Amino acid sequence: MRGLVAFLFSVLALACGVASADEPTSWAEATDGLTLSDGFLPYYADAKGGRILASFPKPDEDGLSLRAIQATGLTAGLGSNPIGLDRGLFDGGAIIAFRRVGKKLVAEKENWTYRATADNPLEKKAVRESFAQSFIWSGEVIAEGPDGQLLVDISGFLTRDALDVIGTLKRNPDGGTFSLADDRSMPDVSAALAFPDNDEFDAYLTLKSDDPKSEVLATAADAHAVTLVQHVSLVRLPDDGYTPRMFDVRSGGIDVPFYDFSAPLGGEVRQAFARRFRLEKQDPTAASSPAKKPLVFYVDSGAPPEIR
Known part of the structure; x- marks a missing residue:
């Protein structure tokens, strides 16, 4: 009898543990000890954890939480003129839509090469569905705020190879075949800055290779482990007062x-x-x-x- 009682207590304790594990993390728990930087996209810089936790607005009925301009560059580059991954390099920018899909927040790069400028929403929808968008990143929703905000760790978004550095090195015969070293790629939490219309982030990207070529051998401290600093700007979209010129x-x-x-x-x-x-x-x-x-x-x- 005592054995049966002990067994039942064990099962009950296990069930309680599973139920507790399934309970969502509260906003207060997830941000305990962290300071909010209230910019365009409010965020918490977790210096100990090496993370950036961003507070996204409540999604609308279509799951859209935020649209922003993303501009990406290099705060620290390779130093090889022939390859061109130089300090201060920037891309042409893109419009990114952050959408909630189930338990994840997805970053979608919008395809503005193909569009419909007419006022007919069905025409716009038809063109949008005819040419592929791109889901470039996704992250788990850690917690939800009282007003529907979403707390998401965007560290992976900041450390993705947004500039196609790996492709640039591979296409150059003096570069080499590299891959991203996830264990040595992380946000530089101390460099994050928040402003009313934009947020600025730096992240370390370490690229590893077993066979680096001459330009990398000539410029990197260790050609088998090349660490660059990628800069990501998230910028508020302008208002409707701008008139394009053909x-x-x-x-x-x-x-x-x-x-x-x-x-x-x-x-x-x-x-x-x-x-x-x-x-x-x-x-x-x-x-x-x-x-x-x-x-x-x-x-x-x-x-x-x-x-x-």
């Missing part, structure tokens, strides 16, 4: 090409916008007027004074 080849500028599948029959499907700064006159009626918000260019403070 590109004219006579301008001598650089275009932003796209395919508009809502163009009239017989019309040009391939279109292009002009790349230009968003400058607004202080006095819209004047032929020439100072800008409301002048452009400011920054020169690398590490450059010699003569160059600056």
